[in-house]
Amino acid sequence: MNFWEKITGSDMTKEMKAFEMRAKKLPPDYQAAWEKINAHLWPHSDFTGRNLMPILDGVLGLLEETAADGQSVEEVFGDDIKGFCSALAGIDEAKSFRDKWREQLNNNVAKKLGK
Incomplete structure (x- = not known):
């Protein structure tokens, strides 16, 4: 990845388009699950969302494997x-903006109180 990218x-x-192409090959119930997972994971992203790319790749791989095995x-x-x-998201410690802001506010208050 270069600076401009x-x-x-x-x-x-590009990576999200590749994920969507892989998801379109899944059965309809798996596609619906992918959409729900995608929607529920994005609130745990950092500013850029780059922290979620490996997580989304792993989840999509899990969906592909289980669909190939015939599981529901x-x-x-x-x-x-x-x-x-x-x-x-908790396992991979992906914090949301709200978590980061809360931590920053707590640290600032602690500094002001002299703790």
Whole structure:
């Protein structure tokens, strides 16, 4: 990745298009699960979203493997896709903007109080 791609985000655009092409090859129920997972993971991104690219790649790989094995989406994720995404983001320590701002505010208050 060169400087220009990093500044413009064109590398991420290419990667997301590749993810979408891979997702279109999945069965319809897996495509719906991919859309839900994608929607639930993005709030855990950093400013650029680059921290989610390996996570999204891994989840899409999991979907491809389980679809090839003939498992249903419910067998893979259960009924709680949102919980799966939260656990996944927590495992990889992907903090949302809100978490970062809360931590920064707490640190600033602690400095002002002299702790």
